[in-house]
Amino acid sequence: MSRGMSKRRTTNTAPAARESEATTFGDYTSSSRGSSKPNAMDQAIIEKIKDHPCFSREAHLYFARMHLAVAPACNIQCNYCNRKYDCANESRPGVASNRLTPDQAVRRAMAVASEVPQLSVVGIAGPGDACYDWKMTKATLIAIAREIPDIKLCVSTNGLALPEHVDELVDMNVGHVTITINMVDPKIGTKIYPWIFYDGRRYNGIDASRILHERQMLGLEMLTERGILTKVNSVMIPGVNDEHLIEVNKWVNDRGAFMHNVTPLISERSHGTFYGLNRQRCPAPLELNALRDRLEGATKVVRHCRQCRADAVGLLSDDRASEFTLGQLPAEATYDSGKRHAYRQLIEHERRGQTSETTDATIAVSLARSNATLFIAVTTKGGGRINELGQAKELQIFSVCQKGIGLIGHLKLDPYCLGGWGEETTLNSIIEALEGIDFLLCFQIGIIPRNKLARRGVQATSAYGNAYLEQAIDALYTAYLSRGGFSGAS
Template identity: 85%
Template structure:
């Protein structure tokens, strides 16, 4: 299956989101018009999230994660889940091409750690439940902690079996846990979970949801008491729990969750899920953004999630899992941490340079407070404008106004420029998806796509190539408000 741009898969924004985005921004505004993420946090929290791509939007630009698919057994059934389905281009929780034994997982972790200097986190996210399939989870994490001690360890779980393993998680130095919590009202839970398996027996209906809810809250509280950082994932299901997630957010915030990640339901019929087969619709991008805005507060709201596979490897924007198939890995490997340490020192210098550049480039802005732009950016990572438009596999969508710059979504696309020639149909689909945005910023772009975009009302520029993303957006926005004649011209050449 190719990476299409169906309504259920796009995690970008749309012009309809402008009104809500103009008044409420994401958890990580930056540049001269906003405060950066670390300023509002305690030093201990900053240390925990600074290189964890799932717990920090800024960190995901620099650091990679690896999910090891060692835990296939699951103790609940969700109406949005079918772990049997697998497509190489499908980014969906619970999906994995191959299940690993703990020994295979260690081999893969060692190989990735030696070849991917950005690696900072190793986690277990299924393809079932890490806490229910505990024997395999534990047998995987203990040797990894011993052999690769400089990487962080984390797990994802539905929370049902979590309480009985919290103490062991602490002993193994697992510092981050993600719990999927879709309801705090068991009546709503009956619409999401047909059954659970707990304490040796199967429960259905309201009893199943009540037990799941109680165990999730207990596990969350136990983790918070022990200083483990918690991210709560919730699947937004229109007409089922979309409004109810406001209550979920309050419950998890009161019990110590650090971050709340609301993900859009994926319910394509081809996946064979209950929702997919019964025409349950996905949320629209504007609905998702509006809900995230409503949740913004003391608990961070995640806006950079890719709904990763259970065997994902690499940066969130660049999955390299296919490069590390078990059949291609060396039989034995030793930990070579030199590349990782050198990379982390480089990133520290990059971050310091970016902070200094941001301070030096601060521009007092005067203009209409409701002036807001939606800007698409092509990037390979590192927080810079460094990808050719024709080679991009995703676009990052930012909004900017006087209140700050916020990342509000990602749009996966297929590269249209291959081997010196362009695929017209692919280009047209990308242009259709960008219609309504105010600007495209990329490192390079040809006259052909520039002119086509311009005809659809989307100017494009390659003038900021190599710049930090936020600095490029800041410079352009300031020029717009001041009508700066020295700003890069967005020219078109109609033949």
């Protein structure tokens, strides 16, 4: 099947060229450039990432994060950024409904930790820069650590002010930091950053990019030396830094970055960014996935990122921020750990089952001895199972071939079941977004949407409802090969 993936309503997904397929086994990655086996990862690192949804593909199926929008000030200007407040319809970094004080942030965190059992991480990701607006960040992190001592702490930063705060991050037991690094060549940086504010003055042009680059590399090296896991985010900007990100990957890998997360530029004109207003194009899904494949190697490549808002709450696939606005918070801040502790006991049992099934599925696929590659979309609301009905807001996209089962990314969707109105229009948009996908695995599907999908070359089935994702994909792939095709089932 050689159809190309539609760009409409698509994020972080697309089938890459079938002869160049990188695949992910849980949290371990293999490709034609080499492989990393599960036993190659230090047990201490596994413990750090096993419940962090941003640092572990497996963890994002079970665990939730919370971003506290307490750091509105920023020390650089990016051509792709426009910080906004009270923008409920924009889902991208730098956007938040409200700016919080540290006291408000702690109240919100305690409420969420009491009511959202999946919560495992509280982070500060702006909407400005967490390390530049340090007074607000520090006050919030100290209070969170005191009131919710069993939560992980995380910070996202552009890196300019990072070096001067690394020791404090260590003292506060912040175990994970994300740095956005878009260039290592200052000449390319001039096309991304109009100015920075550093050491009491404003810098423009090549000087700004040079200082930013030096500070980012220093901060990354300091984090590595102190044992803090670092994820590097890079925005892929076609014609600006797309090819250059190969070099960025080498630099950050040499300096100890644990993960590299290449995300697509978001530049809709309505967002009001420099790139948006000047019609800088976003990368096509095929371009993004091909670049990620080229980066696979010693540094883990992230494929499950959602480019979250600065006030996101919940599982990566299910934002619940609207349930915890300031007006909805209890007057007295209290924290009840009961739900979270009970959930963790349940998940430990669930994950053991999934790990066993995933291992069996991976082995079975590798023994198939077939050159066929399929692209499979699945509906899930968490838990690593096919368990979502018509309210799915996204699909996870996997590739499966003899090399294994690999997560490629996800497709954002409008929910299909809308109570009887607008469903035909929504279904048509879903079908368009699924262009290039071979199979859709869902918990349940009606005859009409299944037939419409079939006419567009997408075979949908609910035969694997509630099964583990990899187990279902393995079963479908085996059936596909044994029958020389697949007729589907409702």
